[in-house]
Amino acid sequence: MHLHKKVSILALSALALGGCTKLDEKLGSTLERSQAEKVIKVNSLLINAYNDMQLPYQDQSNFWALQEMPSDEAVAPTRGGDWDDNGVWRSLKLHTWTPEHSMIQATFTNLLLLQFSATNVLNFQPSKQQAAEARFIRALCMFSTLDGWGQVPYREPNENLLLPPKVLSASDAIAFIIAELNAIIPDLPERAGAVKAWTANKDAGRTLLMKCYLNKGAFLNRAAPTFDAADMQQVITLADQIIGSGRYSLANNYFDNLAYNNDVIGTENIFTQQNGPGLSTIRAGNAAFCHWAPTLHYHQLPSGWNGFATTSDFYDKFEATDTRRGVAYAGVTDVSGTRVGFLIGQQFDKNGNALKDRKGNNLAFTRDLKLSEAGTDLEIKGIRVVKYPPDMVTDGGHNSNNGSNDWVFFRLGDVMLMKAEALLRTGSGAGLAIVNQLRVKRGATPFVTLTLANLLDERGRELYWEGWRRQDLIRFGKFLEPWQLKPSDDPKNLLFPIPVNDLAVNPNLKQNPGYTK
Structure with missing residues (x-):
């Protein structure tokens, strides 16, 4: 995507999702709708929406950092003068962030920009499949916003951009996302043949829907998550549809799912973002692929930035x-x-x-x-x-x-573990065989019994550094416990604070409990 196009999209996005700024209303009338429909191609807007997934999800200092750095899996230590960044990395590890935290601000903004890009596709008469893909992208970023902040700014297509968007509560947001996914799955393509994992597809919709049902009780009550039997049955049913399709199998080499050619050899991948230089006409921008750079040493090949580690x-x-x-x-x-x-x-x-x-x-x-x-x-x-x-x-x-x-959002290993968890939470012992199938494939000793404790550990082993750990720790009631390099905690940290800039421009947002406005 050319830079001037990206800047235009971002400028419109900031107006759409953050603003109630007093701007000249003539801005909205410089291009009549009839003209716009002639010059703006729906497919280009959809490509923009896919491209805009890259910054909030793949950048090492955005949503990935907010999911992994506050967890027991990842740490970015200050090394002399390197990686200090005014203490933002240390505060993530120690759970001492504030509403002024730069990464929390950037991630919130970038998720809302992505939501605008996806919603904007719906303004220009997309086909059923194009609309379904855009709505899937919108549902994904709304899910992430709900996960992090417990409330979701939302604007319908064609709403007045000069007015601040309404804000969905946790209960309204999860209900909206679930309804959206159930509505669009029939119009999404099957993940087969020419439909690659980087295209929103039926199984991607089912996997995100599984995550909605599995996390719903945690989103509604983070301090004491509940797990409704009917929701758990939905998780099981959706998992069976994905697993029973025969389209996915556990990889003989676990790391094939994440390799440079994982679009060809990654047998587990359900939904990804395509990466690689020169792909802007396909549904990806030039890769800003940073997830080996922050951790490798300067003298290794490829040369890294000597930063991230684990405990x-x-x-x-x-x-x-x-x-x-x-x-x-x-x-x-x-x-x-x-x-x-x-x-x-x-x-x-x-x-x-x-x-x-x-x-x-x-x-x-x-x-x-x-x-x-x-x-x-x-x-x-x-x-x-x-x-x-x-x-x-x-x-x-x-x-x-x-x-x-290609950046992996959803894959088979996660689906299997979510099904095992739903079975366990409904009192069924059938999840043990599922987890052991996974463990044997990875060279680990089978479990004798399955418990919430060893299942959480297994999710860590299977999905480490893939951007799910904070969510898992909250759902399992472990996020506030002390662990290595984090001695204490505060219940307010189950949610991130609403950034101060967003509070200033959208009066419909309310600061989360425990954070001063």
């Missing part, structure tokens, strides 16, 4: 035989020396030579980690995570911001 407590949840913990990966390790999964201990190049950090220390990542690191060994502190195998084909693997790995 030793989370790493210890994995058995040594569990392939999800880390493996050599063909096309990456043999080319660069970099393994995938968790990186701990001495790191090597492709020829087996031990790497050094910039101070001459052996590049041997340690279990020890503090939120603020100092000293001569600060570069090697912390177990690193490489969930997406680096793309060593695009640009020869030297530009770690370019990658063709």
Whole structure:
């Protein structure tokens, strides 16, 4: 997408979803609707909506950061003067954020911009399928907004852009999203043949609907989530439709689902965002693929930013035989020396030579980690995570911001675990076989029994760094518990604060409890 087009969309979006600013009403009449329908192509607007998913979801400092950094899975320690950023990363880990937190503000804004892009498609007479795809994108970003903030600004198509949007409560928002998904699934295409995972499809709609039913009780009462039997049965029924389709199977290599060619070899992927340079005419922009760059060291290939890590407590949840913990990966390790999964201990190049950090220390990542690191060994502190195998084909693997790995939103492993959870919460023991099927495929020892505790741990092992952990911890009632690097908490942190800028421009928003306005 050309820059001037993107700027235009963002400017309109800010007006649509955040504003009650006193602007000249002639802005809305500079282009008559009849003219607009001639020059604006619905397919282009739909492509814009798909493109606009990239910033809130793939950028390492947006929704992914808000889901992973406050959890037990991820940490961005300050290393000397690096990764300080005015303390925003540390406050995410410690749950000490405020309404002025820059990442919370940016994520809220970008989700609302995405909602506008999707809603705007509906203003220009889309086909049934185009409308269904746009409404799916809108439902997804509304679900994320509800997940984070407990209330959702919403505007119908063709509403007056000079008036602030209404705000849906948690109960109204979840009811709206569920109704939307049930309405559009018949008009979405089947995930088969020419319909790739990066196109909103029936199974993507079913998976998001599963998440709605599974999390509904948590969204309505985060302090004490409830799980209605009828909702759990909906989760089970939808999972059976997806699993029973025969379109998906557990990958022989877990990391194939996330590789640079995962659109071809990823057998589990239900819904993704297509990535890769030069794809702006297909339904993707140039990739800003950052999820190996923030964690790898400067002297590894591809060269990284030496930032993100995980805790030793989370790493210890994995058995040594569990392939999800880390493996050599063909096309990456043999080319660069970099393994995938968790990186701990001495790191090597492709020829087996031990790497050094910039101070001459052996590049041997340690279990020890503090939120603020100092000293001569600060570069090697912390177990690193490489969930997406680096793309060593695009640009020869030297530009770690370019990658063709499609970003994965939904995949089979998650669907299986959601079904197992719904079965467990309704008193059925049938979920044990589902979880053990997954564990055996990943090289882990089968469970003897299935409990909420080991199921939550299994979701962590299966879905680590995929952007679901905060949501899972809240649903399982564990988010406020202390863990490594987070000694205490406050119940207000079950919701993020509404950013101060949004409160100022939309009087329909109300600050969440516990945060000063």
